[in-house]
Amino acid sequence: EVQLVESGGGLVQPGGSLRLSCAASGFTLFRYNMNWVRQAPGKGLEWVSYIGSSNIYYADSVKGRFTISRDNAKNSLFLQMNSLRAEDTAVYYCARDYPSGWFSFDYWGQGTLVTVSS
Amino acid sequence: QSVLTQPPSASGPPGQRVTISCSGSSSNIGSNSVNWYQQLPGTGPKLLIYSNDQRPSGVPDRFSGSKSGTSASLAISGLQSDDEADYYCAAWDDSLNGVVFGGGTMLTVL
Numbered sequence: 001e002v003q004l005v006e007s008g009g010g011l012v013q014p015g016g017s018l019r020l021s022c023a024a025s026g027f028t029l030f031r032y033n034m035n036w037v038r039q040a041p042g043k044g045l046e047w048v049s050y051i052g053s054s055n056i057y058y059a060d061s062v063k064g065r066f067t068i069s070r071d072n073a074k075n076s077l078f079l080q081m082n083s084l085r086a087e088d089t090a091v092y093y094c095a096r097d098y099p100s101g102w103f104s105f106d107y108w109g110q111g112t113l114v115t116v117s118s
Numbered sequence: 119q120s121v122l123t124q125p126p127s128a129s130g131p132p133g134q135r136v137t138i139s140c141s142g143s144s145s146n147i148g149s150n151s152v153n154w155y156q157q158l159p160g161t162g163p164k165l166l167i168y169s170n171d172q173r174p175s176g177v178p179d180r181f182s183g184s185k186s187g188t189s190a191s192l193a194i195s196g197l198q199s200d201d202e203a204d205y206y207c208a209a210w211d212d213s214l215n216g217v218v219f220g221g222g223t224m225l226t227v228l
Contacts, residue, residue, distance in 0.1 A: 035217070037163075044120065045155070045163065045206050047217035059216050093162055101168035103210045103217050104153040108162040 002026040002107045004094050009112030016084050016116070022077040022094030022109055030072040033097035035105060036079050038090035038114075048092070049079065050103070062088075084116045121146060122207055122220035129226040135195040138223045140207030142188050146218055150210040152190040154183055157204045157222075166205070167192060199227050 008020040020036070036048040049068040050057045056068060067080040077094050091111040098106035123141040130136040140152065154167035165174050167183035170190065182193045190209075194201055207220040 044204075044222040045157075045208070045219045047208075047219065050217070057215055060214065095163075098165060098168055098174070100172070101153060101165075102151045103208075104151075104165055104168035105155075105163070106165045106168075106174060108164070111162055 002096070004096065004107055004109035006092060006094055006109040006112040009092065009114045011115045011117065012084055013118050014085060014116055017080070017082045018084065018114060020079040020081065020092055020094075020112060020114070022079075024075045024077065024096075027096075029070060029075045029077065032099070034068075034070065034077045035095045035097065035103075036068060036077075036092060037095050037105070037108075038088075038092045039111070040087075040090040043090075046090070050097075051077070052097075081114070084114075086116050088114060089116045090114060120221040121211060121214070121218035122209065124205075124207060124220035124223045126221065127224045127226065129228055130197050131228045132197050132199065134197050135193060136197060136225065138192045138194075138205050138207075138225070140190045140192070140220050142190075142209060142218075144188060145213040146188075146209040146211040147185065147190055148188040149212055152183065152185050153208045154181075154190075154192045155206045155208065157206065159203070163206065194225070197227050201225060202227050 033052040095105035096107040098104045151169045155163040157163045170185040
């Protein structure tokens, strides 16, 4: 069974850093493109970042501050978040790219909440 | 403001058919396929439609998608109370080099 489990969220002060993890099971992470998508409280979905076999993309709102990476040995995806702002407060989901689609996400984790506040 | 435009709400009685629209531009819907997601209250999103009109395994055929030009639609027939959820459209945007989502449509089954 495919599962994605995020961790690493919490309360952080503006300007601080946080590293999110997404542990994958039931499939081999490096064979798939992966994404981070976030959802601010009471708001809609916002795509954050993508990592493929040879490309990495970021939303303009996080470019230069966030870094996506993966550890194939640990079958895990990461999101290093620096210079955090209040507007980064959200539930962060990792999501797997559906091989038959085009940037369509077939499996999602349960999400981890990041709160940026002093 | 979201790059893709959806109505904030939609509704219909049980058994009826409802349609949710998604409007974009030439750099996203006009040149790339559209995906639709369903998010039930308190849960993560679920892929409902991919590549404009394709259903992943397990999604009932009551859900259908279509695309024309720079707009797309999600149709739900035979409305059920379990369909009450937020629905999002999404597509890759060639100008932004990223995925863009609609603002979401909250569906109420009356």
